[in-house]
Amino acid sequence: MKRVFNFGAGPAMLPTSVMEKARDEFLNFKDLGAGLIEISHRSKEFDAVINRTDELFRELSGLPDNFKILYVHGGAQMQFSAIPMNLIGRNPAHKAAYLETGNFASLARKEASRYGNITVAATSEATNFDRIPDFNPASLDADTSYVHLTSNNTIFGTRWNQFPDTGDIPLVADMTSELLSRQLDYNKFGAIFAGLQKNLGPAGMALVLMREDLLGNALPYTPSLLDYSVYEKSHSLQNTNNTFAIYMMCLVLEWLKEQGGVAAIEAINEKKAALLYEAIDSTDFYIGSAHKADRSVMNVTFNIADPELSAAFLSEADKLGLYALKGHRLVGGIRASIYNAMPIEGCAALVEFMKDFERRNG
């Protein structure tokens, strides 16, 4: 069967073996005579799926026991509202600090400013978010309810290599584009959230990891299904949830375990990114978009020195089965999103094409 190397930023490619497994049992899950997508969220079969997903996530991530795993409606952007609604009430001043490193960080900050007093504690906007800005946690007021950052910036191709130590102020991270792609010390965070559609599964839901002592602070008008404590009390089954997305996530986690877990996939991810960055840095024909020290391992952004060649590059790549390489309109150029499911062969094929394209057009 024809399968392209899909470099799209998300919804992103899923491992082929995961897709095959889901296809093979699509109409008949565990010999039930019905698909998982067709049965109750309160069935014993789905209960086993969500329990297994919890178990695998804890095993793979090493998540500390004092964090709750929540499966929340609406993707990461819904959490841009839910995070302030759940956390900004921790202190009467209703203050939060945002670290602005790109489009999604800005959107999160703008949404939060509807619910409290928001400070931009650091930003790299002046250089079009080509780097991670300096940030001094000591500059924060002690009554700041939380600090928000975006750990990997999908559009600009940067990431936080080291996370700031915010002491007693909970650090909240949008990890949509890199959760489970790298090892983490979860104890540095108060909450982490991620839309599923990059490294975890299909679109339409978010995973929220919440330190349990931070639950119970929701603002009075928080919609019930944005109140994280409602999810915690019901094991994310207050209402019908996105059963198929959780099932797909379960299959993705089983696959990740087969790959050797997060440490193993992190090593592969670093090799994949190194292949591409070496190809970019070895010539003046291509120009990397992000500062080297802050380069993302998930989204490799670059331009062709002669931008007139971009359209031909993208069109030829597409014909070779190197799909969805077009950069986001905010930066232009080329973006290779190489999440966990992208095999190293995909990156090698892209490098080969880059060198060939340069030879013919350089």
Add this chain to the structure above:
Amino acid sequence: MKRVFNFGAGPAMLPTSVMEKARDEFLNFKDLGAGLIEISHRSKEFDAVINRTDELFRELSGLPDNFKILYVHGGAQMQFSAIPMNLIGRNPAHKAAYLETGNFASLARKEASRYGNITVAATSEATNFDRIPDFNPASLDADTSYVHLTSNNTIFGTRWNQFPDTGDIPLVADMTSELLSRQLDYNKFGAIFAGLQKNLGPAGMALVLMREDLLGNALPYTPSLLDYSVYEKSHSLQNTNNTFAIYMMCLVLEWLKEQGGVAAIEAINEKKAALLYEAIDSTDFYIGSAHKADRSVMNVTFNIADPELSAAFLSEADKLGLYALKGHRLVGGIRASIYNAMPIEGCAALVEFMKDFERRNG
């Protein structure tokens, strides 16, 4: 392949031909070399899917042009918050009236009471929601922002056969369990919403049909992704949406069109329900749960006169491939959910089993 007759209340069975089509192109949508679930919500391929879904829905429903079709995160229960947040501000008194006909109507009323002054304008709670209560629209204050009802009550097996005329006060209907199962005069309504997981597709999203003049009244603290005008302005693409659910809905609508559309499926649905209600009414062995005048065509609820026999009934039915017939814990007994995708053969098989079970135990 083994396929049961799945009588579950939802997430519910999908037409087998729809499931087969989704399976067959799961890894390779339109020869793209990637599945629909793996590609961008901003791709031209997904754009064609969502446009076709709009087009089919309008064609099948006859929805008037002044209604907007919105694909909203979070299922029907998320709309229990979003409806008051979007509509209760229409009048300064922030009043709304709720017609209480069951569990979901009550949940909707309780959630709304967090955002305004809510009146229960009619209720059948005193008889455990076995009927649709009398309701006089003339009893409403003129500055009521909207009236909310649940058109079909999944748990109790009742439905509104005739909808009240609320004049200038917009009527809002939760039609989760019957949208597109019956013909409707949409002009009677201000807004209609439905979780997809009964007649429209898989779980994890809601369809909202909104009269356009009612948009733009959201309360100031409404989360952006619960503000219907945000969906209207972005064609439901403000952020990554549940692409796979919309795709599955598109396939379900194509199937419904092949069946002859809503009038044709309504006639079949009435035959299916009549088969079951005749079997219940023709004996004292079974007892229908709902008042005859208000019986649902989608959810047929009944008890065995000797409730001790229920466990054996359910266990034997399950062995025959009559799946998920257990009634909801609030009413007990037996519930056959017979949405659009349930073939008449499923109802006939259930009737045959009911008669056989009665013969052996009566």
